[in-house]
Amino acid sequence: MNAGIPVRWVLSQPELGLALKGGSAGLGRDITLVLTSELTEPQHWLSGGELVLTTGMGLPLSRADRERYLADLDAVGVAAVGFGIGLSHERIPADLVDAADRLGLPLFEVPLPTPFGAITKKVMGRLAEQEYEKVLRASRAQPRMTRAAIQGVRAVIKELSAALSATVIVIGADGAIADAHPRRVPDEIAARLTEFVGTRGDGASSGVIHTASGESIAVQAITAGQTVHGHLAVVAPAALSAVDQVLLGHASSLLALDFEKPARLRIAQNRLNTQALSMLLEEPTELDTVWQHLTPAADRSGRVRALVLRSATPETLTRAVTAVDDQLSTQDRQLFAHVTADRAAILLSGADTDQSAERLLAHLPPATRATLRAGLSAPHPLRRFPAAIDHAELAASAALPGAIPLEPAALAGHALLTFPEARRVLSAVSEAMLQPLIDYDDRHGTDLVASLRAYLEAHGQWEAAATALGVHRHTLRSRITKIESVLGCRLDTARVRAELLLAVIAHR
Structure with missing residues (x-):
């Protein structure tokens, strides 16, 4: 610390012959500097910690002014006052001694034979020793x-x-x-x-x-x-x-x-995990040593889920993977990630949920999170993690930007129409298969397309389909016969019904 020399240490040096007269309560004050001053108001040039030596030549004449003199020194943090006797004063004025006691400011007598320089040399020498000791x-x-x-x-x-x-x-x-x-x-x-x-x-x-x-x-x-x-x-x-x-x-x-040690070890571990993941994705191998490297990603049942993040900017994916790594680190879990230009695939435990996956992204800036599409696969055995990544990627392509990770099960009933590529194919098939019916309806004012849809969605049950259309079942039978004639097919074949159902769904 910036501690100096206690006042009591200076008084204890026998060769100086100093005698304390007042202010004994402040003997623990530290002296950091010694100076001589005969000014009437020296406090203006002091900053605290000083041992002020004076012969009293500039001491005020009145008792009140002398007490104020000492109080001003105390106020700026002076450590002690040494009063040289034998020149302007034979002894220290009693009112100064009383004031020193009230203030707790040590006031000691310096005998005439003791030069101020000896005190300065002693104190500064000790300060130098202390600095050396430090x-x-x-x-x-x-x-x-x-x-x-x-x-x-x-x-x-x-x-x-x-x-x-x-x-x-x-x-x-x-x-x-x-x-x-x-x-x-x-x-x-x-x-x-x-x-x-x-x-x-x-x-x-x-x-x-x-x-x-x-x-x-x-x-x-x-x-x-x-x-x-x-x-x-x-x-x-x-x-x-x-x-x-x-x-x-x-x-x-x-x-x-x-x-930094664990941070650097984690960076190295993440790099190894990425290499193992890339190796198994690009060149599947039966080497158990490689597969064992991925086992920390799985839950106790040996299952994993894939979290896929999609973005148009690689920088966004890098920030997202870093955010996931930070969160996994707090849970003492390893990161298994494979990043390409527009996709980041991360292996999670099979026990993770869409909510826990979303929490891994929670610390991303909102503007960054709002640009990410996230898909989460169902739990898969570890050795089927490539399939998990494929499923998560399909879900991510259908997810809304910024939304909670989408699971494939949530797409049941409209999965094919969710993906742009599948939707384009189905639209083309729908147009090719249903156009004859559409044209017939336009020419004759009939509703064969709606009748076909009701029949197919009722799984060929005449009563249910007719009820849905609000017509008699014989009317519906007549329409189905006409549909078979226009399309040139038989609706009692399951494969034909399946293809036509996809066509009418895409048409809608």
Whole structure:
């Protein structure tokens, strides 16, 4: 920390012959600088922590002004006042002593034989020794922290805490406190840290927080490249010194490396998973070692589902796969993805649902999610995952952009007409097969197409079809005979009925 030398240490140096006269309550104040001043109002040039040495030559004449003189020094944070006697004053004025006691500002007597320079040299020498000790302590602490990094985060913050004699806190990337040493984090400090991290838009801010209790919290972002893994905070009675900040920075770097290890391992694992998936899609093999590589994707029953995402832009697919990977990582699950120019296929557990699949995409920006078509296959045995991908891809081609992943079962009854390619074929077949009936209806004012549809949808049941049309069954029989004549076919053949049913559905 930026601690100086306690006033009591200076008074304890026998060779200086100093004698405390007042303000004993402030003996713990730290001296960071020594200066001599005979000004009547020296406080204008002081910033706190000074030991002011004076012979009283500029001391005000009235008691009230002398008390104000001392109060002004105390107000700017002066650590102590050394009053040299034997020149302008034989002793320290009693009113100054009384004021020093009231203020808790140490006031000591400097005998005539003791030069002010001796006090300055003694204090500044000790300050230099302390700085050297800090550097030496840091040089010893850095290797200890580096060795501790092998054992993980807790070992690193324990070493940093010992080196700084302070509480060290690790805040995770989610803004929550992940670890602390050596004590529990008070609610006030936890709240201030949460507020500090949460209000920084870039997520990588560092800085200093001052608490109501007077403590200083130094916050350092834990970053690796553009990735922010969290923050490291040190809670101390005073602000960190430059040397202490070096130790904080070193610890932050070690933690960043530790946090990066699983991230780098996951990247490598994802790459291997993608290679295995691509190999089995492009060149199916019976090698068990390759298939075993995919087993973490399956549920306990050995089943998988395929989530297929379609987009016209490869960048959107890349962002989507990254978002899915981030969510799977929080669930300690691996990513199995195969990405082409306009499609991303991801293997999920057979136990996943359309809702859980949608949650994997929940953290995408709304504008990005709104452009994605998503399809989700039914559960398949792992070795049939290519079929699962095909089914999910068909569903994705029929899904609405931004909608929850569509399952093939939801297309039952209108699947063929959902897909553009199938719809074009069926429309052409419909036109070719039904045009004679359409022309006949136009010429004669009949309704043979509607009669054909009712008959086919009633599975050839005369009563049901006639009721649906609102005619007598003999009337319907007559119309069906005419339809067979116009089309040149027999409706008692199942295959003919099936083709005509598709034709009339497409015609509608």
